[in-house]
Amino acid sequence: MKDYLRSIIKQSLQQFDLSDNNIPEIQIEKPNQPEHGDAASNIAMNLASVLKMNPRKIAEQIVEGLKHDEQKIQSVEIAGPGFINFRYAENYLFDELADILNKGSTFGKSDSLKGKRILVEFVSANPTGPLTVGHGRNAVLGDTVANLLEWTGADVDREYYFNNAGRQMRKLGESVRARYLQELGHDTDLPEGGYEGEYIIDIAKGLVKEYGDSLVGSKEMITPFKGPAEKEIFDMIQATLKRMNIEMDRFFNEQEVYDDGSIDEIVKKLREKDLAYDKDGATWFRTTEFGKDQDTVLIKSTDEPTYRLPDIAYHANKLDRGYDQCIDVFGADHIDTYPDVLSGIEALGYDRSKVDVIVYQFVTLVKDGKPFKMSTRKANFVTLDELMDEVGADVTRFFFEMRDPNTHLEFDVGQAKEAGEKNPVFYLQYAHARIHSILRKVEQEYSFDIGDEPTLELLKHESETALIKSLLRFPEMIQSAAESREPHRLINYLEDLASAFTSFYHDCRILGEEKALIQARSALAKATAQVLANGLGILGISAPEKM
RNA sequence: GCGCCCGUAGCUCAACUGGAUAGAGCAACUCCCUUCUAAGGAGUAGGUUACAGGUUCGAGUCCUGUCGGGCGUACCA
Known part of the structure; x- marks a missing residue:
């Protein structure tokens, strides 16, 4: 209907002496007041400055030249400073209602993004612990946006990016080892900055069950603990996602962009363009060329890349796979990292507008009227599973979806739990x-x-x-x-x-x-x-x- | 200090991307269950959209400044 109105208005506009780039976008909106009809356009007001004419006068001329189908539009009126208000014809409403019944479960689908391949990357939590409430907002936003895009005709893939190699994963292995030794009666402390959560103990118990004390003397301090822990935690994460009605198409391991050489390739290319250089034993990316006030380290003096480098490689990888659009979902704490990624892919010759970002603000969990602060490493977090145990998956999704992503979300567990009013x-x-x-x-x-x-x-x-x-x-x-x-x-x-x-x-x-x-x-x-x-x-x- | 986000009813939030008289839900108050589910409905009250300027036909929305809150500001992820 909006398209129809736009088209007849556009036709009527031909009577004015306007070049194409003088014509503002024809906006059609639903008026707040029912007396103002079913749809309205402000085109006459927007044209007032261009045509140097009184907006009501313009509106009158537009309406004069309007050729509308009586079966669709019952009346056209001019009101206020120059709004053109349309009222739908009854027959139109009945026809459209019949159309809804015909289309059934596909009513609402469009093909406006038909043929477009879109990758939505979300959750992307490293397997160091169960998903928390903070990840929940990410997960639900990503999945719902993916659903919405599918309804507009796009071909959408859902992807989860993770790394199982970094320092945090090492800490995880150490923490499991400590718990394992404790289970067997050894007097061992958790490592500095280790993971304190209950689930670590469960994993350690599992290892005792399976391997007895045979891992105690293992020369490999981390590997026998990290591997099983990672697997177990990923199983938990997948189960949680499934419970929330989320199914990933792919889990992308950061390791891939190391293994296929693309990390080195990228550094090489950046050097060729003089966008990367050495200083203080590290490799730097000239982000100042892209408007940042400092350059950024790509490879530390220890020879380890910072997370930015694989991030850039990963995004290049996505675009190489032929996606027309890549959407990232992440929390406000990562807001500073993505400009570097965009600069990176731009430097490599990709179109940065193909990467789009959804940033969401933090979630405050409110229990008994009091806010509840969380962190994954400390054990005082609330997991998504615990939350769903309390309020159910439907309510959990709904609460994460009901606010503008860009504002802080207060999740009131008490309110969510009340089944009714x-x-x-x-x-x-x-x-x-x-x-x-x-x-x-x-x-x-x-x-x-x-x-x-x-x-x-x-x-x-x-x-x-x-x-x-x-x-x-x-x-x-x-x-x-x-x-x-x-x-x-x-x-x-x-x-x-x-x-x-x-x-x-x-x-x-x-x-x-x-x-x-x-x-x-x-x-x-x-x-x-x-x-x-x-x-x-x-x-x-x-x-x-x-x- | 600098960057990003936010500030709307007592509370949690909308407002179709600059439109006409700023709307819901909780909470408060008054009513409505011999009728298809009262997990509902009708109504009352509650606002200088943080503050001060600016832009224009028109500002909660855009610009500048101030105040307040959140998040960043690493050779952590």
Whole structure:
């Protein structure tokens, strides 16, 4: 519909003496006030300065030259300083409602990104411990954005990047070894800065069970402990992700970019372009060339690369694999690292605009009205599994999705736990379940011929019209949520929709009405359930038919 | 010090990327269950959008400054 309005406005604009680059983008939006119609354009105001004319005057001329289909648009009005307000024709609403029912579980899908291959990289936690609440926001955002992009037609892969070689992993091995020795009665302390979590002890116990004390005298101090620990922890992480409805297409080990030589290759290329140089025994990247106030170390004087170098190599690797767009999801604490990565791939001749970043702010867990500070190494974190044990996977996903990624998120466990009133996720699921309950009853008590087309024209009540209009907004909401990478927009929309349905539910009965009306209203209810289910599906949340 | 993000109702947050009278949910108050799920609904109250300027037809949204909070600012990841 928006496209249609844009096209007829554009046509009408031809009467003005405008060159193409003088025409501002034609914006169509939904007015806040219902009296202002179903859609509005501010084009006349935007043209006022270009044409040096009174905006109302411009609006009048645009409307004059407008050729609109009466089947779609009922009225066009000029209001306020120069808004052009459109009101949809009833037939249009009914046609579109029928279209929703036809499309069913695919209603809302578009092909605006058809043919585009997109890689979403997220979670990417190193296997040093279970996923925590902080990773949860990352995981859910990444997965939901991936879902949204799939709904806009893109071919999306989900990837988890990790490294199992660094100092942290070494610490992990040492910590497991210490716990292992403790299990066997040796008097050993955890290493400085080691991992204190309970899961380390569990892993150590497993090793005792499997190997007895045969690892005590092992010359290899770390390997026999690190390997099994890594495997075990990855199993935990995968199980947690699965529980949250997340499935990765690939786990990418940082080691790959060492093994295939691309690290060395990149340093070589940067040197050739004089973007890398030696100083103080280290290799530096001239990030000052890219607007940073300092250069950055790529390879430490110990010959170990810093994490930036494999990061650059990894992104180059992604682009080499032919992705049109790579999206990274990470927390605000990593905000300073990605400009270097972008500079790196740009220096290597890649198009930096192909890498896009979703930065999310931290999560504060609130329990009993008090905030709860977390860190992985210290054992006082709350794992995602613990959180899901408390509130369930649906609520967990919902809470991580319901806020703008760019603002701090307060996760109130108490509120999330309350199954009813205070918990917004149930409002959506409840509306869905309610509809199915009604439809079940309709099926039981009435029998309709399958071929019967509902007479949608009977849907004349204010609440019915409002509900249909709300349903029709679904595709554009997906579009905007996908483009902006902001899943919370979809949630806001679904809450509006559920609320529109509830008004309908209160104003318009289904059971006990005339047969034709029952059919029409059932069709409307069914379409609503469908859109709710589609939306919840994108959010990775279940849509129960009974509650 | 510098960089990024944030500041909207008592609390947690929206506001369709600059549009018309800033909206929800909790919390408070008043009502509504012989009728398809009350996990619901109707209503009342609550605001100088941190502050001060600026840009323009129009600012919560953009620019500058101030204040307050978060995160960075490593030859850690």
